[in-house]
Amino acid sequence: MKKPTAPGDPTLTFREWLASLDDEHLSRLLLLRPDTVLPLPPGIGPLAARLQLRASVSRALHSLNTTDLLVLEAVAAIGGEFTPVSAPEVVGIISERTQLHGIDGPLPIEVEASIAKLKQYGLLFGEDRFLVVQEAMSALPHSWQLLPDAEPAPDDLADKLAQLSARSTKILQTLALSGGTGVTKDAALDADPTRPIPQLIAQGLLHRVDESTVQLPQTVRNALTGSRSLPLRCPPAESTTSIEVADQAGISAGLEVCRLTRLLIQELGQRPVSTLKGGAVGVRMISRLTKALETTEEDIARLMCLSIAAGLIARGVPEPLPDDDDGGDYYAPTPQADAWLGSSLEDQLRTLLHGWRTSPWAPWLLGTTKDKTKVHLLSREMRDERIPQWRGQLIDALGSLPPGASTAETLTYFRFRHPLTGTALTETTFAELEAEAAWIGAISEGILTSSIRFDTINVPDAVEQLIVQADMTMLAPGPLTPRSQKFVDRVADLESSGLASVYRVTEASIRRALDSGLSGQDIMSRLGELSVMELPQSIGYLVDDVARKHGSLRGGPAMSYLRCDDPSLIVQAVAAIGDAVALRAIAPTVAVAQAPLIQVIKALRAAGFQPIAEDAYGLSLDLAPEPSRVPQPDTRPEATAIDEGRIEAAVAAIRRGDTARDAVASGTRAPASETLSILQAAARAGKTVTLGFVDKHGIAVHRVVRPVTVAGGLIDAIDTTTGDVHRFQVHRITEVIVQ
Structure with missing residues (x-):
């Protein structure tokens, strides 16, 4: 349906101007102002009222750039809140003021484009001459001014x-x-x-x-x-590098974040982090994670906030509980973390990028003071619900540039695209947002990567080959498969990350692999499978040397026992932990303990020994406990975007409501006693009537219909606006209006 457009009358009210719009223009307006669509307005009048609410107008203003707001201010400055003005008048005042102050202002064609844009948003209304909608200027911040003064700036x-x-x-x-x-x-x-x-x-x-x-x-x-004037024109873009180079750097950064997230999940699965009062994480726990992941406190803060936003970590009571449970809450992985660990690198990175975009956390506030309170990790002072909007606006600003292009100053360009947000954000906060985006690979050298721009994550194919070198380093020419990555993380330490990673084999890393249940033969066999060339002798010597010293003490369930070929080690072990686990020697090379084997092994390792566990056949056991998990928290459903189909339906419903009201105003109400007979007559003659009825929610509604059948207390009728068939119950009908 298309309603005829009324002639351009400068005296039209905002409601009349809305009613004069055809369906295409009205649909475009509602797409730009979706907050006015739900719940569905019953007609043009209620829609006009919603579009003029200050909260809705403010949301629309936050979607405008500096030139748009300058034009809106210029219209108001020449009386456009009371008297209709024309485009040449707006162009004239902007040109006059900017030239007076020597400012680079928008071109006339840009001013006219902004006028059209403001009409699309419903902030200006009219045709050749137009007015400012109510509340538009009041919704701007106090003392807001873009339009230069009418008098020149003082000299000196x-x-x-x-x-x-x-x-x-x-x-x-x-x-x-x-x-x-x-x-x-x-x-x-x-x-x-x-x-x-x-x-x-x-x-x-x-x-x-x-x-x-x-x-x-x-x-x-x-x-x-000390304020900086906002740019009144769009700053120029610069081509600094190709999008392919930026994408490669972004993928490399994102994969490093994935690697650290895997290590964080593994660490929290074994040793959940206890919380302070209110759910924050204390300094001692941060230090523990920093040491375990071999990274910085800044990265730990980012990883924790990101993992919580992505649903991989949550606060709660883990199962199983830690050995040193203090009765409080912990941060531990969720069941979703297991699914994430088993997914492809591409899906892992996509999950983290989505978590970053929607995260309300500000990890850069760690250790600062806010409202005279020191900010702890994951405290309420670190949470700000505006942050997802800021990240979205940063993406929008950089996404408006051509692929591979950047700007000389990202903040200046951001302030042009989103002036209301840009003036409220401090330079420090913006720099932190930009640094965090670069950390996860969303931007690279000021360029928005394809991972965010197009949701295209081109992770190189995973490999299972290593280049093992005599200097104890191993080069992975690409991302490793999950199975290979898990093995490499056990036997080597990361030295250089990226799409091609370098790992170093050390005595400590080999001992870590042996502690996890691998034998020296297992390590050499698996390295031989992964290496593209013959293993260097130096690697074999190191593994053999550490393995020979490792596991001199061997324990087994007895309640538990220790055995060793060296009697002196048995004596030393009994002396070191005998009282703690009731360990006593029963032979020169055998001792038994009245404690579980895992407790004996932990006590020996804490005392500086290097024991391993064995089963009844003398084979090594991995006694690592099952990783802790907390229940998956309930997540707030994301807001559903209103697509064009729903907008078209909303426009049809609004038109239908207006049509019904017009019919009510111009028609004749039939007496209640004649309701059935009038409807039966209309069905026989194929006539159209307006039904007033109460819907199932108890709301009074009018609808223009053509009755088809009237029988058994039910009326089937065709909606003349949509062509849909509706069934009405006679007892819900309140009136029948005949045209």
Whole structure:
């Protein structure tokens, strides 16, 4: 359906202008202002009211760039809130003001494009001449100003400000912090010229509005507050590198975050992190994780926040409980973490990128002071629900550039694209947002990568080959398969990360692999399978040497026992942990303990020994406990995007509501006693009527229909607007209106 467009009448009200729009333009408006669609407005009038609500107008303003807001302000400055204005008038005032101050302003074609955009958003209405919608200017921040002043900036501004008296400086600073406009009796033309206000006016540091009002010029306010003027035109883009190079760097960074996340899940699965009061993580726990993952506190904060946002880690009571359970909550992996660990690298990175975009956490606040309170990891002071919006706007700003292009100053470009957010964000916060985006691979050298721009994550094919070298290093030419990665993490330490990673084999790393249940023969056999060339002798010597020393003490369930070919080691072990686990020697080479084997092994390792566990056949056992898990937390469902199909349905429903109201206003109500007979007659004659009825929610509704059948207390009728067939119950019908 398409409603005819009314002639361009500058006296149209906002509701009348909405009603004059055809379905295509109205659908476009609702797509840009989806907050006004749900719940469905019953007609144009309620829709017009919603579009003029300050909260809805404010959300629309946050979608505009600096040029759009400049145009809106210019329309208001020439009286567009009361009297219709034209595009040439808007172009004229912007050109005049920007040239007066030597500012690079938008071109006339850009101003006209912004006018059309503001109409699409429902912030301007009218055709050739137009008005500003109610609440548009009121929804802007206090003292907001983009349009340059009507008077030129004073010469030698910095010198004049420096030479002011303390009283005059205080007056200007007070005005700068209170909106820029003040009321004073000294603004009159005949005021005492020795008073501060007339002197400031004479120097051009204040503007006289009328006999009792003064205004602080924009240039003076910026000089006093140290504010930077927003760019009134879009800054130019720069081609610094190819999108392929940026994507490669982004994938490399993202895979490193995936690797650290796997290590974090493994560590928290074995040793969940206890929480402070309120769910924060203390300094001692952060230090433990930093040491375990061999990374920085900054990375630990980012990883914890990211993993929680992605649903891989949660706070709760883990199962099984840690040995040193203190009765409080812990951060531990969720069941979703197991599914994530088993997924491909591409899916792992996609999950983390989605978690980053939706995360409300600000990990960069760790250790800072906020509201006189030190910010702990995952404390409520670290959470801000605006952060996902900021990240989305950063992505939107960089995504508006051509692929592979960047800008000289990302913050300047961001402030042009999202001026209302850009002026509220500090440079420090923006820099942290940008650094975090680079850390996870969303941007690289100021370029938005394809992982975010196109949701295209091209992870190189996983490999199972290693280049093992005589200097104890192993080169992985690409991402390793999960099975190979798990083995390499056990036998070597990461030395250089990236798409091609370098690992170093050390005595400590071999001992770690032996502790996990691998034998020296297992290590050499698996390395031989992965190596693309013959294993260097130095690797074999190191593994044999560590394996020979490792496991001199061997324990088994007896309640548990220890055995060793060296009697002196048995004596040393009994002396070291005998009291703790009731260990006693029963032979020169055998001792038994009245404690589980895992407890004996832990006590021996804590005392500096290097035992391993064995089963009844003398084979090595891995006594690592099952990783702890906490229940998957309930997640808030994501807001469903309103697609074009739903918008079209909403427009049809709004039109239908208006059609029904028009019919009610112009038709004749049939007496209640004649309801059935009127409907039966309409069905026989194929006539259209307007039914008033109460729906199943108890809401009174009118609908224009053509009755088809009337029988058994039910009425089947065709909706003349949509063509759908509806069934009505007679007892719910309140009135019948005949045209």
